[in-house]
Amino acid sequence: MPKSSMPKSSMSKSSPQVALHYADYLKLAAVLSAQAPESTRHGRPAHDEMLFIIVHQTYELWFKQILHELDRIQIDFGGEVVEDEYLGRIVHGLERINEILKLLIQQLEVLETMTPLDFLDFRDFLFPASGFQSGQFRLIEIRLGLARGMRSQYAGKPFEDTLTEADRSRIATAERAPKLIDQLDRWLSRTPFVHRPDYDFSLEYRKAVKQMLEDDAARVRANATMRPQQREAEAERIEASLEEFQAIFAPASGPSPWQMSRAAVQAALFIIVYRDRPVLQLPFRLLAALMNVDELLTLWRYRHALMVQRMIGVKIGTGGSAGHDYLRDTAAKHRIFSDLFRLSTYLIPRSRLPKLPRELEDAMGYRYAARPSA
Numbered sequence: 001m002p003k004s005s006m007p008k009s010s011m012s013k014s015s016p017q018v019a020l021h022y023a024d025y026l027k028l029a030a031v032l033s034a035q036a037p038e039s040t041r042h043g044r045p046a047h048d049e050m051l052f053i054i055v056h057q058t059y060e061l062w063f064k065q066i067l068h069e070l071d072r073i074q075i076d077f078g079g080e081v082v083e084d085e086y087l088g089r090i091v092h093g094l095e096r097i098n099e100i101l102k103l104l105i106q107q108l109e110v111l112e113t114m115t116p117l118d119f120l121d122f123r124d125f126l127f128p129a130s131g132f133q134s135g136q137f138r139l140i141e142i143r144l145g146l147a148r149g150m151r152s153q154y155a156g157k158p159f160e161d162t163l164t165e166a167d168r169s170r171i172a173t174a175e176r177a178p179k180l181i182d183q184l185d186r187w188l189s190r191t192p193f194v195h196r197p198d199y200d201f202s203l204e205y206r207k208a209v210k211q212m213l214e215d216d217a218a219r220v221r222a223n224a225t226m227r228p229q230q231r232e233a234e235a236e237r238i239e240a241s242l243e244e245f246q247a248i249f250a251p252a253s254g255p256s257p258w259q260m261s262r263a264a265v266q267a268a269l270f271i272i273v274y275r276d277r278p279v280l281q282l283p284f285r286l287l288a289a290l291m292n293v294d295e296l297l298t299l300w301r302y303r304h305a306l307m308v309q310r311m312i313g314v315k316i317g318t319g320g321s322a323g324h325d326y327l328r329d330t331a332a333k334h335r336i337f338s339d340l341f342r343l344s345t346y347l348i349p350r351s352r353l354p355k356l357p358r359e360l361e362d363a364m365g366y367r368y369a370a371r372p373s374a
């Protein structure tokens, strides 16, 4: 609509007189003047330091975007009830985060065009600064659900000792707020269909697993190509694995091998095995997206650790850690949604899944059969 024909009330007094310019909108003057190589400041300019700075700054911008996505995901996911229309955009937000993480892994290749010798031209000017001090990276880990007790030790100090005051305060706020994994736990625990008066998933699944393992053991015992002792040992091993399966359903009193509640773990299993039912397709995509977040973050950690080994060998990091060894350790231990991965141990073939009652099938389907008139 041309300005002259706009109703007066819709023309704000603060409307800009000049057209918005690309450079102003993106604050390019600030962004493009924010690269200050230390090597130049020390009078020994190193060509590759510009690349080093720009790659790190780009990471921080993408971290900001990931946190922005998490803001909405956590608001949508944090209510007493997760509205149907929110579930799709939660999955969409997680999938966007995953695309960004893929880019972050790939970006290391650009940085690796800098050789270890090029890095040495300016590395000494960086002490004691380190990616370890990235407050945004810590926020992502914490908001997803990486608890303090799960962290690898870094130079014997709590990780926030190296952060700025402002970052420490943001971390403290994030630590008090709900984590994505807790929100997932609460949402999964509320999953309908898992326990009903006419159908108890945990009971039926246990029966199906028991039957499957008994059949397997019987098949082994009937296998004439094996020696009797070998047959018996193998059959006993199969029967013993039933114990492991019980871990998912065992009463809540003993120490739990799971990070999430058993109700949540059982619901996740239900969603995974019956994922083809229409109402479970989006919940399944949500679980898959969370596993991808975990996997891609882990891939980044391994990839970064490898790059560090290539750049500095076994030297300690500029932040003072054991360098590559510390980073490899975090890649193995700093997993957030590992419960979802462990569930694969408890899967049985589709042909063995307990049959769902007709009423439950209908409740989970989109097939609206015309009801016969009364």
Ligand code: HEM
Pocket (backbone or CB within 6 Å): 055, 056, 059, 060, 111, 119, 129, 130, 131, 132, 133, 134, 137, 304, 307, 308, 311, 312, 316, 317, 318, 319, 320, 321, 322, 323, 324, 326, 327, 330
């Ligand atoms: C030449 C390139 C790089 C080297 C040699 C390097 C080296 C290291 C080392 C040795 C550590 C362990 C802490 C320490 O003692 O400093 C570390 C941690 C870290 N670096 Fe890098 N890094 C490089 C590039 C990057 C880039 C591009 C990013 C992107 C933001 C990054 C982000 C991080 C983060 C987030 C940590 C903390 C990891 C954790 O504690 O789990 N690094 N880096």
